[in-house]
Amino acid sequence: MSTLPLDARFKLSYPGFCLDVDLQLPCQGVTALFGHSGAGKTTLLRCIAGLETAATGHLRVNGQIWQDNNTFVPTHRRALGYVFQEASLLPHLSARENLAFAIKRATQPVTEADRMDTIDLLGIAPLLDRSPGQLSGGERQRVTIARALLSKPGLLLMDEPLASVDQPLKQEILPYLENLKTTLDIPIIYVSHSAEEVARLADTLVAMENGRIVASGPLNDTLTRLDFPIKLGEEVGSVIEATVTERDPQWQLAKATFDGGELWFRDSGYDVGSQVRVRVFARDISLSLQHHSDTSIVNSLPAVVEEISTEQHPGLALVKLRVGNTPLVARLTHRSAHHLELAPGKPIWAQIKSVAIIQ
Ligand SMILES: Nc1ncnc2c1ncn2[C@@H]1O[C@H](COP(=O)(O)OP(=O)(O)OP(=O)(O)O)[C@@H](O)[C@H]1O
Incomplete structure (x- = not known):
C-alpha cells in the first residue's frame, strides 16, 4: 500500500x-x-x-x-x-x-x-x-x-x-x-x-x-x-479519542484517559485498554474559575481559553478551549463569559456531565 x-x-x-x-x-x-x-x-x-x-x-x-x-x-x-x-x-x-x-x-x-x-x-x-x-x-x-x-x-x-x-x-x-x-x-x-x-x-x-x-x-x-x-446548530462540539483505563462495575461507569485528562461516562461494556471515541456537545460543557468537588459533575478538566466568538444568537458565545493537546468548544451566554472575565490565555475548569457524553 x-x-x-x-x-x-x-x-x-x-x-x-x-x-x-x-x-x-x-x-x-x-x-x-x-x-x-x-x-x-x-x-x-x-x-x-x-x-x-x-x-x-x-x-x-x-x-x-x-x-x-x-x-x-x-x-x-x-x-x-x-x-x-x-x-x-x-x-x-x-x-x-x-x-x-x-x-x-x-x-x-x-x-x-x-x-x-x-x-x-x-x-x-x-x-x-x-x-x-x-x-x-x-x-x-x-x-x-x-x-x-x-x-x-x-x-x-x-x-x-x-x-x-x-x-x-x-x-x-x-x-x-x-x-x-x-x-x-x-x-x-x-x-x-x-x-x-x-x-x-x-x-x-x-x-x-x-x-x-x-x-x-x-x-x-x-x-x-x-x-x-x-453551521452545526445544537451539534457543535468535539470528538475525543481516548483509552478506557478503568471500569466501575458498581455504578456501571467507565473511565477513559485522553491527552488532556480523564472522563467518566456510562459503561457500554468496554475492555480496559480499548480505544473509544466520545462526542461532547458544546452546550454540555460549563466553565468554572475553580475546581469543585461539591457538585454532581464528576468530569472537571483544567483548560485554557483560546478564542471566543459570537454565535448566530447574539446572546450566545462559543468558547474554544484547550485541554492538554485536545481542543474543546463550550457554548455559554455572553453574560456568563463576561462574568467569568473569559479571555484568550485564561486558565479555567471545563465541567462535563457524564450523562451528556455520547459514544
Ligand atoms: N449531471 C448534472 N447535470 C447538471 N447539474 C448537475 C449534474 N450533476 C450534479 N449537478 C449539480 O451539481 C450540484 C452539486 O450536486 P451534488 O450531487 O454533487 O451535491 P451533493 O453535495 O452531493 O448533494 P446531496 O447531499 O444532495 O447529494 C447541484 O447543484 C446539482 O444540481
Whole structure:
C-alpha cells in the first residue's frame, strides 16, 4: 500500500454549479466529505471514480495517476469500490452469488480466508442464501459493502450509504462501519451530511460549499474551529479519542484517559485498554474559575481559553478551549463569559456531565 497522499484537483462546470477543488488526503483512514445538499460532494466522488468524464484535473491514488492532462483511466480500471446511497445488488442473484460476482472481477485474487473475513466483518453469514428482495434495507447495504470490499479496492468510496435507512437501521449499521474503519488498511472517502456519522467515523474532515473546499483537516481540529463554515446548530462540539483505563462495575461507569485528562461516562461494556471515541456537545460543557468537588459533575478538566466568538444568537458565545493537546468548544451566554472575565490565555475548569457524553 502506498504511503503517498491521495492528490485530487478537479474543475467541472454545470449550469449554475462549478466544482473547483484541490485536495490532498491521507492514504489511510476515513475522510468525510461533509456539506449541505448541492455542495458538490457526490460530484467530487464521481470525479474520483472517473464517472465525470468532462472534469479536468489531476488525480493520483496510491501512487498511480488516474487522471492528468494526458491520462484518463476508465472507471473499470480504477481499483476502487463504490457504495451508493441505495444498495445496488443484482436482484436475481442471492447475496452469496452477488459476492461471487465481485470476486470474479476483483483486481487481485480473493482467497477463501479473505471472503470469510469480509463476511464476518459485515455480519452477513446468515444472509448469504437470501436474494436482495428478502433482505432489510440495512442488510442489503451490508451485503453491498461486502461486495465492494471483495473487489479488493485500493480505495473505497461511500456516498451516503446510510441515507436511505431509518434511524434504528442506521444505528445497526454504524458499528459495522466503525469496524471497517479499524480493520481496513485502504483509504475510505465517505460522503455525508450527517454530523453524527462524521463524528463516529471520520478521521479527516473535508467541508464543502458551492463546489469548493471550505475547511479541511484532522476531524477534531476542524470541527472545533470557531469559524467552521457549516453551521452545526445544537451539534457543535468535539470528538475525543481516548483509552478506557478503568471500569466501575458498581455504578456501571467507565473511565477513559485522553491527552488532556480523564472522563467518566456510562459503561457500554468496554475492555480496559480499548480505544473509544466520545462526542461532547458544546452546550454540555460549563466553565468554572475553580475546581469543585461539591457538585454532581464528576468530569472537571483544567483548560485554557483560546478564542471566543459570537454565535448566530447574539446572546450566545462559543468558547474554544484547550485541554492538554485536545481542543474543546463550550457554548455559554455572553453574560456568563463576561462574568467569568473569559479571555484568550485564561486558565479555567471545563465541567462535563457524564450523562451528556455520547459514544
Ligand atoms: N449531471 C448534472 N447535470 C447538471 N447539474 C448537475 C449534474 N450533476 C450534479 N449537478 C449539480 O451539481 C450540484 C452539486 O450536486 P451534488 O450531487 O454533487 O451535491 P451533493 O453535495 O452531493 O448533494 P446531496 O447531499 O444532495 O447529494 C447541484 O447543484 C446539482 O444540481
